[in-house]
Amino acid sequence: MRRLLLLLLLSPAMALGAFDANGVKLGDNEAAVKKVFPGIRCKPLEWKSDAADRRCDDAKVSFAGVEARITVYLKSDSVQGFDIRFDTGLIEVVAANLKKRYGAPVSESKDTLLSKNKEERLVYKVLWEQGTDRAMLSSLSTGKRGWLSVSRGNFDDAIYRIR
Numbered sequence: 001m002r003r004l005l006l007l008l009l010l011s012p013a014m015a016l017g018a019f020d021a022n023g024v025k026l027g028d029n030e031a032a033v034k035k036v037f038p039g040i041r042c043k044p045l046e047w048k049s050d051a052a053d054r055r056c057d058d059a060k061v062s063f064a065g066v067e068a069r070i071t072v073y074l075k076s077d078s079v080q081g082f083d084i085r086f087d088t089g090l091i092e093v094v095a096a097n098l099k100k101r102y103g104a105p106v107s108e109s110k111d112t113l114l115s116k117n118k119e120e121r122l123v124y125k126v127l128w129e130q131g132t133d134r135a136m137l138s139s140l141s142t143g144k145r146g147w148l149s150v151s152r153g154n155f156d157d158a159i160y161r162i163r
Helices: 002-010 012-016 030-036 088-102
Strands: 041-044 054-063 066-075 078-087 107-114 120-130 133-140 145-152
Touching: 030 041, 030 054, 030 066, 054 078, 066 088, 078 088, 088 120, 088 133, 088 145
Parallel strands: none
Antiparallel strands: 041 054, 054 066, 066 078, 078 145, 107 120, 120 133, 133 145
């Protein structure tokens, strides 16, 4: 039992206490986001949602060893989720970096899908979970962007549900 507890305490994700983007964690405030990403622009969300009331966007950031774009969603001055987008060709670099940073994933899969015109597409997904927090890394071989989505609770379901 003690070994299991020690192993959990030494896990990279546990050491950070949460999934992060260059040190910005779920629950941080807008000031912390602007400190880490000085070029980020924040504004009220364009639609009414229970998941967030503000969003912050930055065109170019360095994340997990690659150039990326980030969007951070806040509710009552607390980060509820963030999305990071990058070139699909860099998915392996990002995945390796996140495995070191977040620890072993809960699941990892590479699936081949056939489109209606019989074109094969490779879907790559990696999932990390910690309590109600989740980080999902994904890419589609025929797409331009890989994607990391980090959120708390039912954020993914609620963000585009308009009130």
